[in-house]
Amino acid sequence: MPIGRWFSTIVAAFLATLAAGALSEHAFAQTPGVQAGGNAYAVDGVEVDASGADAVKAREQGIRDARRKALQMLVDRMVAPEDRARLPQVDDARLESMTRGVEFVNERSAPGRYIATLNVVFAPDQVKAWMSGAGAKTVETVQRPALVVPLWKGQDGVQPLDDRNSWRDAWQQLGSGGAVPVTVMRGDQTDQGVMTPEEAYVGDLSALSRLNARYRVPIIIVATVEGDKAKGTLTVGGLRYDTQTGQRSEIPKVSVPDAGQLSDAAKKMHAKVEEDWRGIATVRRDAQDSLDVVVPIRALADWVQVRQRLSAVPAVKNVSVKQLESDRAELRLDYFGSPEELQRTLAQAGLQLDKDADRWRLQPR
Template identity: 35%
Template sequence: MVSRLAIRASGGPKILQPGRFSMPSLRFPRAWLLSLAVLVMVCAVSPVWAQAAGDAFAVRGVDVDVTAANPQAAKEQALAEGQERAFRTLLERLTQPADHARLPKVDGTLYVRDFSVDQERSSATRYIATLTVRFNPTAVRKLLQGEGIAYAEPRGRVLVVVPVYVPTGGRAVLWDDPNPWRDAWNALGGGGLVPVAVPPGDLADVQTITAERALAGDVQAMQSMGARWRTSDVVVAVASPSPGGKGLDVSLIASPSAPKPFDSIAYPLTEGENLDAVMLRAVRDISRGMDTVFKQPNLLAFDRVGSLSTLVPLAGLADWLNVRERLSQVPQVRRWELVSLSKAEAALVLHTVGEHDQVVAALQRAGLGLEPAEGYWIMRPVSGR
């Protein structure tokens, strides 16, 4: 069994072998040190996954329709109801279904950072609009932690969606216009817990992957597209009208590490819905499904707080930058401290949340392997990641 001596309960950092983690008296090239100082400050304060928080804590496509005595009253009621509904959507996005029944019943408008009206129309007594509501991430996290409810942080690595549309009786369309399926993905606005990027279809995109190669699940083309976004996660989303035009058939072709909610599914048209509307509904549903797949193994249990003493072998600055970037993709690592540094190795204390096995698995998914040593762990990038 792997030793767990180096992970412990909360109470402050503890270096288990002070001599082993002491600062060596070595001289470094001045440029190396200046670059390192800037990078340490950036990564210790603003991890990459925090950059996705803006999208994860924003709820888009909130439809409101309220009738009241006059247009102003209808608008005020609609905006308040929309913000409350968006807040509930956000809390459910961040947490597991088993906890939804005990989500706190508070005034959601108190957690709103700002909101925008994407489209609106009104009459003498009615107000109809679509809203985007953005919430204060710090306040929402504090609320859930105070209630003892586990939640997931935004994913640090973007997922690239390649949207292929196959019209009835026509050829597959990817970068050409019109592509209403690509338009629907662009309208998503960045995804939720899993940040989603839709390539713009520039010359480099056209040269990287075609509709035919995407439909074939061409591994090399998908990897090349992911490399342009510095990610290994690519999903080819294929949509076509159902026979008779009664709905939308969707299938997903995904790279191994991408959170894929299903292989194929049919979305029937609902009453009053056209093909463009069902595409928007399908895109939102797929995004929620991706969030769910990602969320299950990444819930942060704040009653399990610990620290992990690690030693990272280095062959140079590039190795350090690689490890630093991968660490920033692990939500379970809330922060880390650089204890000592030399040209050959770095000693770090990782401050973590969650069960030990969850932390180790999260590091592994980010491409960082742990090997037990005497009272500490050796951490190094996993080959091929």
């Protein structure tokens, strides 16, 4: 056998092995309706402050308020913005029947007042019937948890990982809800053993990988504050590391008047991360189609990048390898939505989908 052909055969065999791994990972990643929290119809961290004639009445009102607030949060998460006005009002009786359960995370009662944080779980069938009955197109946003490494850099350099300050407090107050629920790095001896503050500050990929071996999250956000803790303007910025694709991107720096504004700065940074993820993770399940694509392969890294990024796109339901050669792979993508929506979603995931003559071509951007 000629050497060139022998080499191509070896490469193709190796690619086939990678493809098998990609398919198994993808099938796991795209289990419909499953979120990190385990239930697409659960809304966590609903805060209420209700009043009533006495403590019992106030508590009853608080639970009703929590159900209604949670339903609105679910609508914002699952219904396309242009369709939300179609949904009919729900009275208290129907809302109660749509609720599967309420979990009391934290509650305080006083004469005539009830303050609490609740988790509300809705009944999927009843919610779907209410939404579809109004002709609303539903979407699903798969959660993608993130680990936050809060850093403060002052005149003496980057502070220790276990430093307790208002920037760390701001991130801890965000809670675990939303499309990108966050966990704040512990900063304990174990963390300090795998990463130094300086490595975190520069975004050392080896250190971030070691850290992820402990926390095992899809995203690591290194959120930094630079300036004097006691006074003056602060600069907030950082970087975002995708542990699944290996991509690292900068978070643009912004100025904050003083430490009292750090809570708002953390919320805005988190909101931007969520916005970026929703662009990839929002799935319309009312339309489904298939598309045959060709992936040019110039090096093994091309195929690895494509399969890693495809596995992170919830709109792609399934990937089938039709043919695999040393210079290309022919795939069939089963996906939700339209071809145009798929193009936009893949672009946000770092993949370019173009039509070349009568064939679709997929490659890293």
